[in-house]
Amino acid sequence: MVKTGELKKIVSKWKDKEGNLIMVFHEIQNRYGYVPRDVSMKLSEMLDVPLARIYEVLTFYNYFDLKPPGKHTISICMGTACYLKGANELLKKFRDLLNVSEGETTQDGLFKLNVVRCLGCCGLAPVVTIDEDVYGKVQKEDIPDILAKYAVKEKNA
Amino acid sequence: MHKSLKKIDEIRHCRKQDSLKETIIVGMNSCGIAAGAREVYNILEEEIKKGGLDIVLKKSGCLGACYAEPLVEVLAEGMPGIVYCNIDKSNASKIISRHFRSGEILQNNVYSFSEGLSPKKNRRKFIFIKDTDCSSSDKEDEYTELFLQEIIKTESSSMVHAAKTEVISLYNKGIAVKIWPDNIVYAGIKKTDIPRILKKTVEGTQIDSLIHKAGTEKYPQIVMRNCGRVNPEDIEDYIGRGGYTALEKVAGGMTGEEIIKELKVSGIRGRGGGGYPTWQKWQFARDAQGKTKYIICNADEGDPGAYMDRSVLEGDPHSILEGMILAGAATGATKGFVYIRAEYPLAIKRVYRAIEQAEKYGILGKKIFGTHLNFDVEVRLGAGAFVCGEETALIASIEGERGTPRPRPPYPSVKGLWNNPTVINNVETLANIPEIIARGGKWFSSFGTKNSKGTKVFALTGKVRNSGLVEVPMGITLKEIVFNLGGGLGSGKKIKAVQTGGPSGGVIPVKHLDTPVDYDSLHKLGSIMGSGGMIVMDEDDCMVDVSKFYLRFCVDESCGKCVPCRIGGFQLLDILSRITHGKGNDDDIEKIKRISHTLIKASLCGLGQTAPNPVISTLNYFKEEYIEHINKKKCRSGVCHELLDYSIDQNPCRKCDLCARTCPVGAISGNRDEGYKIDPVKCIKCGECFEVCKFGAVIKK
Secondary structure (H helix, E strand, O other): OOOHHHHHHHHHHHOOOOOEEEEEHHHHHHOOOOOOOHHHHHHHHHHHHOHHHHHHHOOOOOOOOOOOOOOOEEEOOOOHHHHHHHHHHHHHHHHHHHHHOOOOOOOOEEEEEEEOOOOOOHOOOOOOOOOOOOOOOHHHHHHHHHHHHHHHHHHHH | OOOHHHHHHHHHHHHHOOOOOOOOEEOOOOOHHOOOHHHHHHHHHHHHHHOOOOOOEEEEOOOHHHHHHHOOEEEOOOOEEEEEOOOOOOOHHHHHHHHHOOOOOOOHHHEEEEEEOHHHHHOOEEEEEOOOOOOOOOOOHHHHHHHHHHHHHOOOOOOEEEEEEEOOOOOOOOEEEEOOOOOOOOOOOOOHHHHHHHHHHEEEEEEOHEOOOOOOOOOOOOOOOOOOOOOOOHHHHHHHHHOOHHHHHHOOOOOOHHHHHHHHOOOOOOOOOOOOOOOHHHHHHHHHOOOOEEEEEEOOOOOOOOHHHHHHHHHHHHHHHHHHHHHHHHHOOEEEEEEEEEOHHHHHHHHHHHHHHHHHHOOOOOHHHOOOOOOEEEEEOOOOOOOHHHHHHHHHHHOOOOOOOOOOOOOOOOOOOHHEEEEEEEEEHHHHHHHHHOHHHHHOOOEEOOOOEEEEEEHHHHHHHOEEEEEOOOOOHHHHHHHHHOEEEEEEEEEEEEEEOOOOOOEHHHHHHHOOOOHHHHHHHHHHHOOEEEEEEOOOOOOHHHHHHHHHHHHHHOOOOOHHHHHHHHHHHHHHHHHHHOOOOHHHHHHHHHHHHHHHHOOOHHHHHHHHHHHHHHHHHHHHHHHHHHHOOOOOOOOOHHHHHEEEEEOOOOOOOHHHHHHHOOOOEEEEEEEEEEOOOOOOOOOOHHHHHHOOOEEEE
């Protein structure tokens, strides 16, 4: 549930600054993991910006999600170095194992599979991150074990 | 003297004292942290505490050697300064127990070495060994072993010690050794030289005939001068290393005109891609009418395979702030924005912190250093749109709009953010500026070539052995970068091409590797300097696939505002996809050329204008690969799956049946007595059989 108080705090911090819209979205996504529709509607009122304009900007930028994320976000780096070192094969393996396409969340809501632009650790290519954890020089044989770690964590939780 | 200037003097004095203390510095940029630097830091912290040792433990940015992370620099009394590589939780504590307590070096982890704290009080001498030839079989292990054996044999271990090193700043000179603290370099040594080198070293004399007189060749570090040396979260560290000296000059009376004049003398050009002379941008903004002017730091580094900006933002954020304040002083702007991509959380955190500290120390804000100079900096985040690296799109994004470009002119220097004169400089450009002002434009222009001054940082990645960041003077050849600094190819395969400039650049084939790296030479070859991505490709990389990869990137990132880019890019990608799927037509190459030409001529911004570059340059240098894909339906690199033929080599085959059981479409027939074969008609070329075969009997070509 979105709390109006929280939203007010975010908005009041940025309200008087020019070109604030994108920074407000960032704060909202940091808080909720995505930008929920009801938040956008409230924002429209609070900032006095038409909802159409909010969505115009929101949908332009890849970074903002309109749907709730999975519990864990898998990001496969598709920078050039990672691509040349087989990131595509990794993506295929993740897709097969999780039965989702990129940008989708698994049915149990556990994993969201993302393809990202260069993460900037080309020395470790190919790179996959899951939440804050970085996995470098990943081989596709490693993937089942990597995923299992998170699944086990969930079971124990 | 103004009180904030006085404080800076005090800090410098204080830091000078500190720099004589025993110190450990852990490289903690995101790449280092990803490789485990945080754990290493924690272990060291605990060991120091446990032993009650008087050792300064510091965090820093990254030295650039990403392949060897985590890196830890150690400065101990009477020892050479050592940068250790590949330190992890298993060997971190040895830095304390062996290096500090016993005065030994962790032999297998030396990345580079320096003079250290007090070489005159050395406990013993050190011989560092490196095989400087670029072959796949390094001999430094063997030679190090021989030196160590000789040391034992001659019972001189209390006098001298030997270790191999990753870096000795000498190339293609055979086995080289450098002796610390005598600073003697021997090159091209043979096994038989070992006993006498050791003997002379112990005696404190030298062998004149073996000495490498030219000495070592170290490249100047300007942009990365502080990376890996200062703690990016501590402004006093930056000040201690001479930071904000340029700003003091301004406080001492240096005028805006004079700043721009220095830049003009330095000859620095924008490091973000375009290569536009920086002084001109500043001059235009200075001359432009308007009360409000802005400085923007473009830190929306989106090129896949380039991360030098991240490294500077994370490792030395104050150099960028100082560059921005100087830009403000030169142009009359009082407000700056740092536009960072949201994908760099650590960089964002460190820039925020740097701003906060600079405000506290009176370096940002009103009346800086008691002058009339006012300057504030605010952070704005990108949101995953590559096109926002284009300056007008970036401006739109800061204004809170969709990041679509506008036609130029008017240029941002005249009419930019909220229609006010705006200077947009890239991170690397700004990091250069404090050094130029502090040391003079003439000093800067002594590096580089006639039309490309200074240094450039490249992110050397791909199939190269030592991938990481390298800062080199302009004009050095590609070959030197790939083979000397990069150590050649790790794969043992042949190099095919080097790609520079990311999705807007082109590939440079092997025959042009002797080309000096500068703006004009690269342009002549159909590539660009760009932001500095440098990707090494070998025989396993298909040029058609590579051009498709880059083009797909641009098509995905096209904002859709102008027709040539939106539709042309899509059509071009469609043709390339067909070719890689074995459905290419004879007239495809002609079509590619026509569409590319239109994109270059008619697109609104740099993204569309340069998107066909990878396609055109691969077509230019590797046309035969395109023709093979189209006519023979073959991919010589074995990348384009649908053009491969799978077969089973009967010799290595053990008739285990695994491939036949794995094949999802039943294309493999046979039995355990007679062997197996693949029906090419049924085969869907999924590659599963190739993956499962333990004996390498499935062949794809």
